Amino acid sequence: MNIAIIGAGYVGLVSGVCFANIGHNVICVDNNKEKVKRLRAGHVPIYEPGLESILKECVKKGRLKFTDSIKEASKKSSVIFIAVGTPSKANGDADLSYVENVAREIAAVMDSYKLIVEKSTVPAETGKKIERTIKLSLPKKFKKGQKTLLEFDVASNPEFLREGSAVHDFMNPDRIVIGVESKKAENILREIYKPLKAKIVVTNINSAEMIKHASNSFLATKISFINAVSQICNYVGADVLKVAEGMGFDKRIGRSFLDAGVGYGGSCFPKDVDAFIRLSEKSGYDFRLLREVRDINEHQKQSFVKLIEEKLWNLHGKTVGVLGLAFKANTDDMRSAASLDIIAALQKEGAKIKGYDPKGMDNAKKMLKNVVFCQDAYAVARDCDCLLLLTEWDEFRKLNMPKIAQSMRQAMLFDGRNFYDPQEMEDAGFEYFGIGRG
Numbered sequence: 001m002n003i004a005i006i007g008a009g010y011v012g013l014v015s016g017v018c019f020a021n022i023g024h025n026v027i028c029v030d031n032n033k034e035k036v037k038r039l040r041a042g043h044v045p046i047y048e049p050g051l052e053s054i055l056k057e058c059v060k061k062g063r064l065k066f067t068d069s070i071k072e073a074s075k076k077s078s079v080i081f082i083a084v085g086t087p088s089k090a091n092g093d094a095d096l097s098y099v100e101n102v103a104r105e106i107a108a109v110m111d112s113y114k115l116i117v118e119k120s121t122v123p124a125e126t127g128k129k130i131e132r133t134i135k136l137s138l139p140k141k142f143k144k145g146q147k148t149l150l151e152f153d154v155a156s157n158p159e160f161l162r163e164g165s166a167v168h169d170f171m172n173p174d175r176i177v178i179g180v181e182s183k184k185a186e187n188i189l190r191e192i193y194k195p196l197k198a199k200i201v202v203t204n205i206n207s208a209e210m211i212k213h214a215s216n217s218f219l220a221t222k223i224s225f226i227n228a229v230s231q232i233c234n235y236v237g238a239d240v241l242k243v244a245e246g247m248g249f250d251k252r253i254g255r256s257f258l259d260a261g262v263g264y265g266g267s268c269f270p271k272d273v274d275a276f277i278r279l280s281e282k283s284g285y286d287f288r289l290l291r292e293v294r295d296i297n298e299h300q301k302q303s304f305v306k307l308i309e310e311k312l313w314n315l316h317g318k319t320v321g322v323l324g325l326a327f328k329a330n331t332d333d334m335r336s337a338a339s340l341d342i343i344a345a346l347q348k349e350g351a352k353i354k355g356y357d358p359k360g361m362d363n364a365k366k367m368l369k370n371v372v373f374c375q376d377a378y379a380v381a382r383d384c385d386c387l388l389l390l391t392e393w394d395e396f397r398k399l400n401m402p403k404i405a406q407s408m409r410q411a412m413l414f415d416g417r418n419f420y421d422p423q424e425m426e427d428a429g430f431e432y433f434g435i436g437r438g
């Protein structure tokens with residue numbers, strides 16, 4: 001198949017590389033010319049394990065190309081995936097202007113049948129809007145009154161990959177969701193995904209869009225649920241890790257996404273929960289459960305800062321070291337990372353911040369002000385009044401913790417991901433504070 005992917009970000013680039021890897025001819029489009037230039041030169045602009053080597057291999061085999069021209073990509077492809085961003089607007093709605101712009105651009109250059117597939121996360125009914133936009137924006141020669149003379153289909157194919165294991169997730173999906181309104185579109189998408197031998201759920205476009213929103217909101221709910229439980233654990237002397245373990249063996253519940261911590265972040269959960277709340281408001285339903293999920297997530301960060309304040313007493317003039325800035329491990333993505341809010345709150349109280357992240361430093365430097373960025377965890381800890389662990393990078397497991405404790409002004413460790421064993425940390429010389437550890 002000849003496939004175009006519009007938007008070469010975390011989702012578009014991974015999808016493009018993986019489609020090429022399973023044998024398709026792929027052309028990735030991005031309107032960021034600098035990004036395209038770098039990709040053509042073999043530089044991967046994001047950190048995602050395994051991505052670079054497959055990308056280079058596919059380019060070498062001639063199956064993967066990059067361009068900044070939708071026209072060029074459209075000419076070479078019969079299937080066009082839209083994978084541009086859908087960030088939150090101030091009122092929580094998904095900003096669909098990038099999707100609309102791309103739909104218009106595709107329509108303007110279409111001259112044969114195309115299947116246009118939305119891979120971006122979008123609210124229900126977006127597929128219909130894309131279809132209408134394309135009809136309205138087709139060149140005059142393809143319109144006769146209200147009739148459209150050029151055949152095309154719109155489909156929804158939401159993406160469920162996780163940053164940090166995106167390539168693995170794309171190649172080994174739990175399921176592939178296909179939202180279609182025609183058999184032709186279904187057959188094309190089935191053919192594209194055939195090599196993955198995955199479970200395929202076929203439904204209409206609105207349901208496919210809802211599946212994505214409902215899935216992300218449900219996962220966010222699991223995280224907020226265990227975070228709420230962690231708050232009570234503190235009062236009753238229970239250990240939330242053991243509670244999650246005991247719950248997780250129940251197959252109806254499952255252990256994943258029951259990790260208490262400083263809350264979820266990233267480019268998906270916060271904005272997708274907001275967008276789902278807004279969609280439900282518009283439909284006349286007050287999704288109070290999701291509003292609470294969001295509030296619990298915010299509260300989790302605030303209560304972490306409160307704990308630090310309580311133990312450090314006055315923050316003014318104190319130095320706080322931060323291990324991990326990215327929103328989760330194995331990514332360089334800083335979008336809506338918990339570190340941003342926590343660092344801002346500590347700075348507001350007058351704390352000085354030192355920080356380090358194995359892959360997120362470049363992005364962190366663009367988003368954080370007045371932070372001393374260090375070359376490693378040891379440099380962060382030196383002469384600090386306390387240390388925070390905010391991202392669960394494997395690298396931090398291998399640290400010489402007694403050495404770190406020795407180098408600090410006060411050996412206090414606030415573990416925002418329940419990453420370390422409390423006893424081991426106490427043995428290493430730390431006063432240890434986790435989340436909901438009793």
Ligand code: NAD
Nearest residue numbers: 007008009010011030031032083084085086120121159163
């Ligand atoms: P991103 O910001 O990393 O990438 C979007 C890319 O689109 C950017 O490179 C941007 O330059 C490009 N772009 C914007 N307008 C364009 C245009 N008119 N023409 C060509 N390129 C254009 O975003 P992302 O994280 O990859 O997310 C994309 C979508 O996928 C979002 O809707 C997101 O919710 C969804 N999603 C993301 C993830 C994830 O883990 N990041 C997972 C599943 C779904």
